[in-house]
Amino acid sequence: xTALERAINDLVIANRILAHHGVFDEYGHVSxxxxxxxxxxxxxxxxxGAFVEPGDILEFTLDGTPxxxxxxxxxxxxxxxAAIYGAxxxxxxxxxxxxxxVLPFSVTQTPLCAVLGTVGDxxxxxxxxxxxxxxxxxTDLTVSTMERARDLAKRLGDDRVVLMRGIxxxxxxxxxxxxxxxxxYIPKNARSLAQSLEFGTVRPISQGEVDQRLxxxxxxxxxxxxxxxxxxxxxxERWL
Amino acid sequence: xTALERAINDLVIANRILAHHGVFDEYGHVSxxxxxxxxxxxxxxxxxGAFVEPGDILEFTLDGTPxxxxxxxxxxxxxxxAAIYGAxxxxxxxxxxxxxxVLPFSVTQTPLCAVLGTVGDxxxxxxxxxxxxxxxxxTDLTVSTMERARDLAKRLGDDRVVLMRGIxxxxxxxxxxxxxxxxxYIPKNARSLAQSLEFGTVRPISQGEVDQRLxxxxxxxxxxxxxxxxxxxxxxERWL
Amino acid sequence: xTALERAINDLVIANRILAHHGVFDEYGHVSxxxxxxxxxxxxxxxxxGAFVEPGDILEFTLDGTPxxxxxxxxxxxxxxxAAIYGAxxxxxxxxxxxxxxVLPFSVTQTPLCAVLGTVGDxxxxxxxxxxxxxxxxxTDLTVSTMERARDLAKRLGDDRVVLMRGIxxxxxxxxxxxxxxxxxYIPKNARSLAQSLEFGTVRPISQGEVDQRLxxxxxxxxxxxxxxxxxxxxxxERWL
Amino acid sequence: xTALERAINDLVIANRILAHHGVFDEYGHVSxxxxxxxxxxxxxxxxxGAFVEPGDILEFTLDGTPxxxxxxxxxxxxxxxAAIYGAxxxxxxxxxxxxxxVLPFSVTQTPLCAVLGTVGDxxxxxxxxxxxxxxxxxTDLTVSTMERARDLAKRLGDDRVVLMRGIxxxxxxxxxxxxxxxxxYIPKNARSLAQSLEFGTVRPISQGEVDQRLxxxxxxxxxxxxxxxxxxxxxxERWL
Numbered sequence: 001x002t003a004l005e006r007a008i009n010d011l012v013i014a015n016r017i018l019a020h021h022g023v024f025d026e027y028g029h030v031s032x033x034x035x036x037x038x039x040x041x042x043x044x045x046x047x048x049g050a051f052v053e054p055g056d057i058l059e060f061t062l063d064g065t066p067x068x069x070x071x072x073x074x075x076x077x078x079x080x081x082a083a084i085y086g087a088x089x090x091x092x093x094x095x096x097x098x099x100x101x102v103l104p105f106s107v108t109q110t111p112l113c114a115v116l117g118t119v120g121d122x123x124x125x126x127x128x129x130x131x132x133x134x135x136x137x138x139t140d141l142t143v144s145t146m147e148r149a150r151d152l153a154k155r156l157g158d159d160r161v162v163l164m165r166g167i168x169x170x171x172x173x174x175x176x177x178x179x180x181x182x183x184x185y186i187p188k189n190a191r192s193l194a195q196s197l198e199f200g201t202v203r204p205i206s207q208g209e210v211d212q213r214l215x216x217x218x219x220x221x222x223x224x225x226x227x228x229x230x231x232x233x234x235x236x237e238r239w240l
Numbered sequence: 241x242t243a244l245e246r247a248i249n250d251l252v253i254a255n256r257i258l259a260h261h262g263v264f265d266e267y268g269h270v271s272x273x274x275x276x277x278x279x280x281x282x283x284x285x286x287x288x289g290a291f292v293e294p295g296d297i298l299e300f301t302l303d304g305t306p307x308x309x310x311x312x313x314x315x316x317x318x319x320x321x322a323a324i325y326g327a328x329x330x331x332x333x334x335x336x337x338x339x340x341x342v343l344p345f346s347v348t349q350t351p352l353c354a355v356l357g358t359v360g361d362x363x364x365x366x367x368x369x370x371x372x373x374x375x376x377x378x379t380d381l382t383v384s385t386m387e388r389a390r391d392l393a394k395r396l397g398d399d400r401v402v403l404m405r406g407i408x409x410x411x412x413x414x415x416x417x418x419x420x421x422x423x424x425y426i427p428k429n430a431r432s433l434a435q436s437l438e439f440g441t442v443r444p445i446s447q448g449e450v451d452q453r454l455x456x457x458x459x460x461x462x463x464x465x466x467x468x469x470x471x472x473x474x475x476x477e478r479w480l
Numbered sequence: 481x482t483a484l485e486r487a488i489n490d491l492v493i494a495n496r497i498l499a500h501h502g503v504f505d506e507y508g509h510v511s512x513x514x515x516x517x518x519x520x521x522x523x524x525x526x527x528x529g530a531f532v533e534p535g536d537i538l539e540f541t542l543d544g545t546p547x548x549x550x551x552x553x554x555x556x557x558x559x560x561x562a563a564i565y566g567a568x569x570x571x572x573x574x575x576x577x578x579x580x581x582v583l584p585f586s587v588t589q590t591p592l593c594a595v596l597g598t599v600g601d602x603x604x605x606x607x608x609x610x611x612x613x614x615x616x617x618x619t620d621l622t623v624s625t626m627e628r629a630r631d632l633a634k635r636l637g638d639d640r641v642v643l644m645r646g647i648x649x650x651x652x653x654x655x656x657x658x659x660x661x662x663x664x665y666i667p668k669n670a671r672s673l674a675q676s677l678e679f680g681t682v683r684p685i686s687q688g689e690v691d692q693r694l695x696x697x698x699x700x701x702x703x704x705x706x707x708x709x710x711x712x713x714x715x716x717e718r719w720l
Numbered sequence: 721x722t723a724l725e726r727a728i729n730d731l732v733i734a735n736r737i738l739a740h741h742g743v744f745d746e747y748g749h750v751s752x753x754x755x756x757x758x759x760x761x762x763x764x765x766x767x768x769g770a771f772v773e774p775g776d777i778l779e780f781t782l783d784g785t786p787x788x789x790x791x792x793x794x795x796x797x798x799x800x801x802a803a804i805y806g807a808x809x810x811x812x813x814x815x816x817x818x819x820x821x822v823l824p825f826s827v828t829q830t831p832l833c834a835v836l837g838t839v840g841d842x843x844x845x846x847x848x849x850x851x852x853x854x855x856x857x858x859t860d861l862t863v864s865t866m867e868r869a870r871d872l873a874k875r876l877g878d879d880r881v882v883l884m885r886g887i888x889x890x891x892x893x894x895x896x897x898x899x900x901x902x903x904x905y906i907p908k909n910a911r912s913l914a915q916s917l918e919f920g921t922v923r924p925i926s927q928g929e930v931d932q933r934l935x936x937x938x939x940x941x942x943x944x945x946x947x948x949x950x951x952x953x954x955x956x957e958r959w960l
Contacts, residue, residue, distance in 0.1 A: 026466035046461065048469035073461045098358065103432040107355045108439040115827045117861040117886040118747075118818065138448035140456065141357040166357040166445055192823040194435055195914055199828035205886055208858035216860065221766065221793045226746035229768035266706035286701065288709035313701045338598065340668045344676035347595045347683045378688035380696065381597040406597040406685055434675055506946035526941065528949035553941045578838065583912040587835045588919035618928035620936065621837040646837040646925055674915055
């Protein structure tokens with residue numbers, strides 16, 4: 001299997017893991033930087049994560065254009081992926097998902113932070129991108145142009161995760177597994193945090209603890225522990 | 241397949257999608273205006289959405305009477321559908337569902353509003369219909385007459401969704417997919433909103449954003465994206 | 481099929497419906513008054529509701545004694561059923577279940593009430609039985625004697641549902657379907673009510689509305705609508 | 721089957737029960753003291769509970785070292801089990817799990833207590849271990865050394881359950897079933913308690929009630945009632 005075939009299979013698995021965990025519903029999309037061409041990324045055509053197959057994975061350039069002609073409908077959100085790969089050379093995976101648990105942190109002044117160690121990779125700061133700040137109050141909320149996508153990437157800055165008001169969250173990863181792992185825990189962490197806030201003052205994961213967790217190789221055994229299990233659980237043995 | 245057969249199959253799929261997503265339990269009903277006769281609508285006999293088959297779909301006139309004789313028990317709530325099709329010529333689908341997440345907004349003074357972009361089609365105002373206002377405190381709460389149904393339709397007015405105190409919600413759609421799509425997200429939005437309100441001031445989807453979303457063709461690719469996935473997920477390939 | 485065989489099959493179905501809906505976990509028990517001998521009731525031996533079969537159903541007298549010898553372990557809670565059948569001749573079904581959603585109403589001063597129309601049959605008052613009031617603070621909390629059971633039945637009085645502190649709830653029914661139907665909605669109603677209380681003043685189902693709902697025959701089509709669906713959903717066709 | 725084979729099979733079942741109930745996700749580990757050698761314990765190699773098989777169970781000494789050489793990756797958390805078996809001779813099972821419901825009690829000043837009778841075995845006091853108290857704010861939060869593990873065991877003291885800040889909980893049992901049973905109810909109890917606290921003053925399970933529950937043989941019928949059901953429900957008949 002070539003590196004590209006491996007990357008495509010892994011992206012299929014990632015889509016199905018995220019659907020199986022309810023991180024994706026009929027929306028939600030995850031991409032990975034092309035293993036051989038850093039100016040390209042791989043992303044499925046517009047279809048539900050639960051049903052993605054290798055043939056659905058397309059190659060895109062860093063302005064969100066498909067690398068070869070394809071008649072099938074594309075994700076509007078392909079621009080978002082393009083802009084982040086362009087702005088962040090060390091990022092190799094991007095993921096965008098709706099989440100009713102994360103959403104409250106995008107429409108109120110309460111900031112999202114990590115209370116769950118497993119989501120420490122998210123960092124200590126999670127900015128919120130509100131489309132109205134730059135594009136006014138009469139949009140359909142979607143990141144449907146490179147201009148909007150670059151504005152979102154700017155708000156993400158050097159952080160690992162950014163919330164999109166009224167939509168959900170965008171997570172980045174050093175590897176595909178890294179992005180998937182964090183994203184499986186982001187909604188769980190949001191629920192735990194919401195309950196903790198009801199109780200009063202909360203003791204979040206500290207910067208020092210985040211740094212220690214980020215020092216662990218994202219492809220180490222401890223960090224990969226979920227992947228094979230999740231893949232089997234989501235019925236993806238054939239692509240492992 | 242005739243337009244009527246297509247409409248019947250789609251209505252079967254809609255029932256099963258809504259049951260699969262927990263929007264319907266043993267109650268809950270969805271109808272579609274007859275594709276050829278605008279003074280008629282299609283609705284299943286009294287049975288659980290998860291088990292609806294094409295043979296369960298009946299045709300009704302706009303006073304809730306079955307168009308042909310049928311011995312099987314009918315939904316009490318058929319009147320509600322009739323009254324809304326009568327009052328709202330542009331509405332082509334009506335859906336009524338209980339929802340423990342939406343219910344709190346029907347028995348308190350807290351108004352339901354959209355915080356999730358996907359539910360922007362719901363509009364910025366969601367009125368509440370309380371049967372006691374017109375029919376007193378000694379009813380069984382059901383919309384079991386055309387008189388009650390017309391009163392409910394009046395409270396709905398020009399809006400897209402109305403809550404029924406102690407029961408749940410009624411959603412309308414320009415198309416069947418439109419009503420189903422909004423309704424799958426209404427309970428999710430209710431949960432997100434409830435949590436957001438705990439946090440403090442909430443930034444809802446604005447009127448301008450609602451207008452932009454309503455400007456999207458409800459049968460466009462973006463808006464139909466869920467349908468095929470949901471249908472497959474609910475085991476409805478055979479009716480696609 | 482004799483009336484007794486029918487009652488036994490229905491009790492098997494009821495057990496499995498309640499397990500399927502998460503009302504029962506490995507605990508939880510439902511009984512029905514013997515169709516031919518009003519001084520007897522039918523209840524499964526000690527086993528999880530999800531796996532009850534006709535052979536597990538035993539006959540008990542109104543002091544909780546098995547009508548015929550049986551070596552298999554019995555439910556401790558058989559006394560509770562006995563005491564209620566003894567005190568309430570019009571009750572034909574008794575059900576006891578733990579429920580993490582109902583429990584908060586048993587350990588605080590917040591009373592449970594109906595906000596969901598479907599649970600109107602629960603009545604407007606739901607008393608709480610706290611074992612310590614009569615039996616002190618050093619029990620294991622279980623209703624393991626007729627004395628405790630009679631005290632619980634006394635607290636239930638003429639109401640339809642009583643909460644047991646730290647345990648869950650006991651529901652009574654005019655028929656088996658009546659008890660099952662209410663019980664499926666009791667946890668849902670508890671969740672809706674808890675959220676409603678966060679919002680502020682709550683408008684519950686009124687006494688007049690309860691009376692109207694109780695006026696509906698519990699074996700009418702509207703009230704039986706869930707049974708066949710639930711039975712199929714829980715894999716119980718063979719006992720229908 | 722030898723006592724060791726029985727213990728290994730039971731540990732496989734326990735892993736799968738806990739995964740089936742969502743107490744374990746890809747993390748989470750449960751161990752049992754070796755039936756013949758009290759200075760040893762049995763624990764699976766690093767793998768997800770849902771897929772543990774008898775061949776995955778390894779034997780460890782009380783400093784967390786595998787009793788025989790093995791090339792497969794080990795759980796970092798094996799030290800935690802070792803330290804507790806060393807400090808608490810009457811403990812025969814140790815279990816560690818993440819839980820988004822329990823977590824809020826580990827990052828706030830709100831103490832976890834039992835409101836659910838079934839979790840009375842947890843005792844009336846549940847201490848919290850915060851790694852920063854002894855090891856500072858720059859760790860990766862994991863109990864990856866015997867020194868950390870012994871500090872955790874010290875915080876557990878004579879209690880039955882201890883929370884780990886940002887991670888979850890550690891439960892101990894007199895038997896494997898005892899630890900599993902309590903742990904299935906710990907997240908449910910946390911949810912019930914959180915809701916109860918919203919309502920106001922809470923009436924927890926008292927010390928006298930805890931004592932009565934702990935007086936019940938953990939291998940009695942009443943306490944074993946869940947095991948066989950859970951095992952079947954988790955697809956573990958072949959190891960029963």
